[in-house]
Each structure stands twice: as structure tokens, then as C-alpha cells.
Amino acid sequence: MEFHVLTLFPEMIQNTVNTSITGRAVKSGKIRLHTVNIRDFSDNKHMRVDDYPYGGGAGMVMQAEPVWRAYESVRVKTMAAQKGKRPRCIYLTPQGKVFNQTMVEELALEEELIFLCGHYEGIDERVLEETVTDYVSIGDYVLTGGELAASVMIDAISRFVPGVLSNEESAQFESMQDHLLEYPHYTRPEVWHGKEVPQVLLTGAHAKVEMWRREQSIKRTKERRPDLLEKNRPVTVAYFSPTDGTRKAAEALAGFLTQSPVMLDLTRRKNRKQEIIFKEKELLLAAAPVYGGQLPKVREELFSNLRGNGTPCIVMAAYGNRHYDDTLAQMKEILRARGFVCIGAIAPVIPHIFSEKLGAGRPDGKDLEIMKRFAVEIKKRIERAGEDGFREISLPGNSKPGEKELKPVKKLFYKERCTNCQACVQKCPVNAISIGTLEIDESVCINCMRCSRVCRQNARAFDASQTAVYLESNYLKPREVEFF
Numbered sequence: 323m324e325f326h327v328l329t330l331f332p333e334m335i336q337n338t339v340n341t342s343i344t345g346r347a348v349k350s351g352k353i354r355l356h357t358v359n360i361r362d363f364s365d366n367k368h369m370r371v372d373d374y375p376y377g378g379g380a381g382m383v384m385q386a387e388p389v390w391r392a393y394e395s396v397r398v399k400t401m402a403a404q405k406g407k408r409p410r411c412i413y414l415t416p417q418g419k420v421f422n423q424t425m426v427e428e429l430a431l432e433e434e435l436i437f438l439c440g441h442y443e444g445i446d447e448r449v450l451e452e453t454v455t456d457y458v459s460i461g462d463y464v465l466t467g468g469e470l471a472a473s474v475m476i477d478a479i480s481r482f483v484p485g486v487l488s489n490e491e492s493a494q495f496e497s498m499q500d501h502l503l504e505y506p507h508y509t510r511p512e513v514w515h516g517k518e519v520p521q522v523l524l525t526g527a528h529a530k531v532e533m534w535r536r537e538q539s540i541k542r543t544k545e546r547r548p549d550l551l552e553k554n555r556p557v558t559v560a561y562f563s564p565t566d567g568t569r570k571a572a573e574a575l576a577g578f579l580t581q582s583p584v585m586l587d588l589t590r591r592k593n594r595k596q597e598i599i600f601k602e603k604e605l606l607l608a609a610a611p612v613y614g615g616q617l618p619k620v621r622e623e624l625f626s627n628l629r630g631n632g633t634p635c636i637v638m639a640a641y642g643n644r645h646y647d648d649t650l651a652q653m654k655e656i657l658r659a660r661g662f663v664c665i666g667a668i669a670p671v672i673p674h675i676f677s678e679k680l681g682a683g684r685p686d687g688k689d690l691e692i693m694k695r696f697a698v699e700i701k702k703r704i705e706r707a708g709e710d711g712f713r714e715i716s717l718p719g720n721s722k723p724g725e726k727e728l729k730p731v732k733k734l735f736y737k738e739r740c741t742n743c744q745a746c747v748q749k750c751p752v753n754a755i756s757i758g759t760l761e762i763d764e765s766v767c768i769n770c771m772r773c774s775r776v777c778r779q780n781a782r783a784f785d786a787s788q789t790a791v792y793l794e795s796n797y798l799k800p801r802e803v804e805f806f
């Protein structure tokens with residue numbers, strides 16, 4: 323990440339950023355800091371950069387020309403300029419949008435940022451119009467200049483730049499992401515001024531410690547920042563994933579949205595039987611694989627046991643590098659009819675069940691970057707909804723696709739290896755395997771191949787070689803994750 327700061331006081335920025343964790347990041351090259359002294363671009367021998375305001379009044383105004391020249395000296399060197407684009411330039415001002423964690427995450431996705439720091443009464447409006455892309459305030463109070471505000475932003479953004487924090491310091495999963503405050507921390511000694519460390523922290527019971535910390539986070543936020551708690555939105559991931567590809571992709575996305583998602587496994591028949599009701603103040607991530615361009619056909623339509631109350635949802639159609647076709651539109655329609663508002667959709671590539679080549683190793687690093695971008699976009703949409711409600715997105719594809727006959731895959735059953743453990747029977751998501759004969763009912767089977775995945779004895783397998791040849795000769799070129 324490259325930070326450029328246009329300022330009259332470069333040492334103020336250099337001193338703060340080159341200290342502590344950001345200082346370490348500068349040294350290791352994870353972030354780069356360039357300060358530009360606007361005074362060096364003055365056009366008079368006294369090196370003045372300010373003048374009296376037109377119309378009179380108190381204070382001085384920074385002139386347009388030195389600011390413009392300083393900006394241009396940086397702009398021409400930016401990667402954005404090389405791509406023919408305007409670089410992101412942030413003007414620090416109490417008149418800007420108030421800086422928050424979503425903005426931190428969004429700005430951390432950029433490869434370079436320019437900060438423009440004003441002094442005196444401000445900067446000539448005309449040069450702001452030609453340079454600034456974002457007006458940002460760090461809070462509702464007035465500072466003497468933009469330098470401290472720029473330092474605050476650089477610090478917060480740097481924490482989200484990969485590699486700036488060590489694993490222990492890692493920022494991504496901390497609680498501010500969920501609009502919750504951190505739980506209280508303790509270290510040795512065990513008793514200090516007669517005060518003991520809470521007992522649960524001494525037990526080493528990881529799950530209990532986690533639960534206690536979460537409770538403390540909520541309690542603290544309630545007491546100290548009830549306004550933040552209002553914004554907290556629990557995330558449930560409802561997924562259908564016979565061979566784990568969809569689950570992994572959904573988990574990855576959920577990790578960018580929240581610290582503590584609730585996982586609801588709809589591959590299990592039991593979890594599709596009970597109705598689950600969501601409040602408006604929640605977020606649902608519904609994830610399913612693509613079978614022949616649409617949702618897998620289970621007896622009661624997938625997701626039909628979920629009920630929303632104007633609850634926002636994201637739909638995810640995970641596919642094996644062929645295409646998601648109608649699946650996203652179909653999911654949106656099912657959930658809309660069940661009281662959800664679809665505010666986002668994503669189609670990640672996952673390994674294809676019938677080919678070892680299609681989607682191998684996906685989601686990969688680049689996919690995760692795209693998912694992170696999507697998660698930030700979702701957070702922005704949720705924040706915006708506070709003002710004028712959730713907006714349903716439009717999606718490509720037929721929301722009510724016709725029945726599609728999928729060619730059954732040839733299944734293999736090595737009876738001699740089978741120990742009759744019944745794992746395949748129990749775990750078949752559509753109950754297609756007979757308890758007694760262990761035969762597969764082809765009229766019910768969805769060819770998900772979970773039976774072969776769960777069989778420890780390798781008694782079940784399948785032969786999809788014909789399908790693999792077809793897929794590999796037509797769909798090998800890796801597709802990019804798309805989101806809406």
C-alpha cells in the first residue's frame with residue numbers, strides 16, 4: 323500500500339507513521355509513505371501558499387495553484403494514472419463523511435491513496451473540485467489541520483493491509499467488525515489490588531472462554547455504546563454442500579462479514595424439516611452448489627424452511643467452472659417469496675464433482691480477494707439501508723427455470739468392502755439409499771456423490787469419465803468469481 327500525503331507539515335505525518343507498528347510496516351515495505359510539502363510548490367519568492375479570502379472574513383485560505391502542483395507531482399506517478407484513471411484522493415475536513423470501520427476496510431483494498439491536508443480556513447474550492455474523490459472527517463470536532471486526521475486514517479487502514487499485523491495482532495477478526503466492543507483483558511499477576519482474574523480465563527477451556535468473551539463484548543457494548551449494538555447484525559450461513567466445496571466457499575465469505583457466523587447445514591435432512599425464522603436485524607447468507615445450471619432438486623425446495631421478516635440476504639451459487647446459469651436468480655426468487663430481500667449475490671468457482679481439473683484449488687487467493695471486496699460492498703449496502711431501506715438487486719437468469727433432466731452418473735458399489743455402517747444411508751441429503759438393501763433409488767438421487775465421499779471403506783464410487791471428458795474439453799479456462 324502506497325500512501326501519499328500532501329501537507330504543509332510533512333514531519334507531523336512522518337513522526338507518527340514512522341513509529342510503532344506502522345513504522346515497522348514502513349521498514350518492511352508493507353506500506354510506503356511519501357510526504358509532499360505543498361510549500362515547495364509555491365509560486366512566489368516568500369514561499370507563501372495562502373492568501374486572504376474573497377468576500378472578506380477571518381483567516382487565510384490555501385491557494386489553488388500550489389496545491390494543484392503538489393497534487394500533479396504525485397498524480398503523474400500513481401498506478402491509477404498509468405491505467406488512465408484518477409487516483410483516490412482524500413481531503414481531510416470536518417465537512418466529510420465520518421470515518422468508520424467499513425471505510426477502513428474499503429480503503430485498505432486500494433493499492434494507493436493520496437491524502438490532502440488543509441490548514442488555515444481551508445483550501446480554495448476550485449482545486450478541491452479537480453482533485454478530491456472523498457471528503458472524510460475523523461469526528462465531529464475541529465482540528466487545527468488535516469495532518470492528525472490523515473495519520474489516524476493511515477494507522478487504521480494499515481492494520482488491514484496484509485502482513486502489517488502479525489498473526490497475534492491480526493485485525494480482520496476483531497469485534498469492531500460486528501459493531502461490538504472488545505471484551506476485557508487480563509494478564510499476570512492473578513490477583514492485583516485484591517482483584518482476581520475472572521475464573522473462567524484460568525480454566526483453559528477454550529470454548530467456555532470464547533463464550534465468556536462474547537458475552538462480555540455484548541455486555542460492554544450495551545453499557546458503553548448502545549448505539550453500536552443497534553448496528554450489530556448476526557449472520558447465519560445456510561448452506562447445502564454434499565461434498566464440502568460450497569461450505570468452504572461460504573465459510574470464506576462469512577469470515578469477511580463477521581467474526582462469529584452461525585452455520586446452518588441444510589445438507590442434513592433434519593435441518594430442512596424445521597422452520598427457522600429470521601428477524602429483520604439479521605443477515606442470511608444462503609449458499610448452494612449449481613447442478614445443471616440450477617439448484618439441486620431436493621423434495622422440499624432448498625431454503626423453503628427459512629422465513630424472513632424483510633431480512634436482508636446474500637445468495638451464493640458455487641459452481642464447478644462451467645456456469646451458474648439460473649441458480650442465483652432462482653435462489654433470490656425462493657427467498658423473496660419467503661420474506662427475504664436479496665441485497666447481494668456471488669458465484670464463486672469450486673472444484674467440480676465430476677472432474678479433477680475443473681475448479682481445482684478454488685477458491686484461491688484471487689477469489690478470496692474478490693470475496694473480501696464483495697463483503698465490503700455488502701457492509702456498505704447495509705449501512706446505506708439505514709437511510710432508505712434495503713434495495714433488492716437484479717440478477718441474470720431465469721428465476722423459475724423449467725425442470726431439467728440430468729443424466730444419472732454411473733454409480734459403483736463394492737459390496738465386499740461394505741461394513742453396513744449406514745453412513746451413506748444416514749448422510750444422503752435426499753434419503754435415496756435404502757436402509758435394508760443399500761440400493762440407490764435413481765428417481766430420488768441427485769447425483770451429489772455424498773455417499774462416495776462419506777464412505778470410509780471406499781465401497782461407493784462413481785464413474786463420471788464421460789462427463790469429465792466433455793467438461794474438460796469445453797470448460798477448462800478458469801472463470802472469475804462474479805458478484806452482484
Ligand code: ADE
Pocket residue numbers: 414415416458459460461462463464465466467468471
Ligand atoms: N480537519 C480539521 N478537523 C478535522 C476533522 N475533524 N476530521 C478531518 N479533518 C479535519
